[in-house]
Amino acid sequence: MLARDALSWYAERPLRASRQRRYENLAARRQGRLWQADIGLAELPPYPFACECGTAGCAVTWPGTPDEYDVRRGKGWLTAHPAC
Numbered sequence: 001m002l003a004r005d006a007l008s009w010y011a012e013r014p015l016r017a018s019r020q021r022r023y024e025n026l027a028a029r030r031q032g033r034l035w036q037a038d039i040g041l042a043e044l045p046p047y048p049f050a051c052e053c054g055t056a057g058c059a060v061t062w063p064g065t066p067d068e069y070d071v072r073r074g075k076g077w078l079t080a081h082p083a084c
């Protein structure tokens with residue numbers, strides 16, 4: 001039973017990593033919007049959102065505003081490189 005749980009843990013690792021990157025990107029999106037409202041910026045500079053591919057060690061980023069991130073995420077996980 002323990003071995004099966006371990007296999008399941010490893011099999012689900014990319015999905016967990018994707019969820020964690022998404023959680024972090026959503027937090028950054030929210031922080032960006034709060035910052036924008038707080039100081040009254042008409043437009044935010046691009047933020048380096050993390051690739052959500054779930055590949056261990058992936059450090060690729062995708063620059064965009066919170067609104068651009070929403071559009072991109074509407075198509076699925078944000079993946080920022082062709083290998084995804």
Ligand SMILES: [Zn+2]
Pocket residue numbers: 051052053054055058059060079080081084
């Ligand atoms: Zn990636």
